[in-house]
Amino acid sequence: MQSSGSDINRLCECGICHESLRDAHICxxxxxxxCHRCITQWLGRHHDCPVCRKQLSGQKLVKARIYEQVLEHVNSAPPVVANGANCSKHRDKQLSLFCWTCMECACVTCLFSKTHAKHKEQVVLFECASKKLKTRVSNELGWIISREQEIAxxxxxxxxNIMKLSAEKNRIFANIQQVxxxxxxxFDKECAKQQDKINLLEADKKSNSELRGTAEEWIKSEKIFELLPKIAALLKQNRFNSTLTKPKPVEKVNPNFKNDLIPELIxxxxxxxGREISQIFNVDGGFEFKLQINPDGPSFYKVALTIEKGIGGVYLVSLGSNPxxxxxxxxxxxxxxxxxxTGADAAPSVTVNVQLAKTFAEKCLLLQRYVHQLEQFGNSLKVAGxxxxxxxxxxxxxxxxxxxxxxxxxQVRNKLKTLCQNYQERVALLERGVYELSESxxxxxxxLQERERLLTATRMEKSALENDLLQKxxxxxxxxxANSDLENQLRKKTLEFDRLKCEANQKQG
Structure with missing residues (x-):
């Protein structure tokens, strides 16, 4: 039978200092x-055992050599270790114990050191700790395997999910690329149109330059006979007509044309x-704007914008032609x-452009929110209705x-009215009956007075008879x-007679 580390601890520790015994003595x-030193110091201050609290003195202590022999046996016995490693603190001792509190291996010398002095009961043999740990690891291994499968x-x-997201990303990017x-x-088509107009104007410019050069050369030149036929031909073709050479007016292009990516500006x-103006604008999505305009000098105005209904946030806004x-x-x-x-316009006005949504998806979200608000308002109206x-x-x-x-x-009033009439008739009858009753x-x-007189006389006679009856x-x-007294005397005499009769019978017997 193998002994555990906790048994060794209880066997070889002092009951006062809880360290390894030195010169062991027992109660x-x-x-x-x-320890002989510990118990001697204790008895110097007390006169009882520190464990059983019974009276004890130094002369009654018994030296116990068995504990020293156990320590020598433990120190000399070959320890059973898993890997045969030596203790890092005591090089000549092998690791044969395990401390559950410190979660580390220890030798026999470490067991009695200050490191494990307060929790020696947690120090066990290495084999016992190894078996317990193997059992726990075996129990946890199944969970680890199942967890590994779940993770896989x-x-x-x-x-x-990544493959699906990548496919959806490629599809969306393809759609966005198409848009x-x-x-x-x-934009390229519009730019090409503008470039064609530029090319036409460049050709017209070149032709005008040639005509200008020819005209200036004819005016300055002295070779009239050589240039005169050319000038006559040009005049015949109306090339100098200002209406034909005058360029057409250039139309300004609005770059904010409708496209499939960015919603139109509001x-x-x-x-x-010249006066202060405050106007309300209702737009799609449930937004309500208030535009405030205040004069700030000749043809200058200060402009402010307020969201009366909607969602606050950061929006792109342009004032007039500003970006x-x-x-x-x-x-x-x-x-x-x-x-x-506003400048010197005949009909001055202030224009503000607002972009609530950067994309159509964001615009759809705003519209969905507005629809949800309308549904909630409708539901509240329905509930209120x-x-x-x-x-x-x-x-x-x-x-x-x-x-x-x-x-x-x-109906009750009519009944009461009828009852009142009946009661009035009854009251009349009762009044007549009361008069008759009063006479009666x-x-x-x-x-009754005559009867009372007769009754008084009868009472007097009755009182006389009652007095006579009381006397009798x-x-x-x-x-x-008196009869009761006679009966008592008779009863006594009867008892006396019975007693005498009993005495006579006793004497005869």
Whole structure:
């Protein structure tokens, strides 16, 4: 049978300092071991055992050599180790123990050091710790394998997701590339038109330069006979006609034409006349803008924009012909846009362009939000309508109940009116009956007075008879008392006779 590390600890530690025993002595009453120095110091201050608390003195201590022999045996015995490694602190000792608290291997010498002094019960043999750890690792291995399979499955699913996302990305990029190619083609087509016009103007410019050179050369030249036929031919062809050589007016191109990538700008335009202006604009998506214009000098105006309804944020805004710039908006807070010069236009106006959505997808989100708000508002109106209908139905029911109650009150009033008439008739009859009763009572009162007189005389006779009866009753009670005394005397004599009779019978017997 192998001993565990905890058994060795309990066997070889002092009950006071809890370290390895030095010159071990035991208490003769509880057999607990102590270092001779520790127990001597203890008994110098106390007169009892520190464990069993029984009276103890230094002369009664017993030296225990068995503990020293156990320590020598443990130190000399070959330790059972897993790998035969020596202790790093004690080179000549092999690692044969394991501490669960420190989670490290230890030798026998380490066991009795200060490092493990406070938790020696947690130090066990290396084999015991190895078996426990192997059991725990075996139990955890199944979970680790299942977790590894789950991770592999999750990695496969993430790989499939990446493939799907890559395919969708390629598809979306292809669609975006098609839209970009279409927009680029639109711009290229417009640029080609402008380039064709430039080429025509360049050719016209070259022709005009040649005509100008020819005309100036003819005017300055002295060889009139050589140039005169050419000038006559040009004049015949009307090449010098100013209406033919005058270039056509150039039309300005608006680069903000409709395309499939960027939604159209929202244009807010207000005519100005030198006064303060505040105008409300309702646009798609549930937004409501308030444009405020204040004069700031001749033909100059300060412009501010406010989102009355909608979502605050950063939007691109351009004032007049200025390029769009990002401006941060907060709901119901005016955001200044700057100053604008209307110039000397016949009909001056201030124009503000706002881009709420950078893409059609963002615009769709804004519209969806607005639709959701409308649905919520519709649902709230529906609920309010249902509540109003229920309230109307309840009010109608109450009105019907009130009408029925009024009808009942009318019927009760008619009944009360009829009862009042009946009561009036009855009162008349009762008054007549009361008069007749009063006459009858007057007659009966006289009779009652006569009867009372007779009754008084009868009462007096009755009182005399009662007094006589009381006297006779008193006499009868006195006679009853006398009879009771006689009965008691007779009972006593009977008892006396029975006693004498019993005594006589006893004597005869």
């Amino acid at each position: 003769p009453q509880c057999s607990n071991p102590f 499955h999750a990695i496969g699913l993430h790989g499939e 970009l190619d279409a927009v680029k083609g639109q 244009q807010l335009s207000v005519p100005v006349d 769009p710039a990002p401006i941060k908006f907060a709901v119901r807070q005016a955001s200044p846009l700057g100053r604008v010069n 249902q509540e109003q209908l229920a309230a109307n139905a309840a009010l109608s029911g109450k009105c019907n109940d009130q009408e029925a109650h009024i009808q009942e009150l009318v 009572l007057r007659f009966q009162t006289g009779q 009753t008193h006499d009868f009670n006195e006679k009853c008392v």
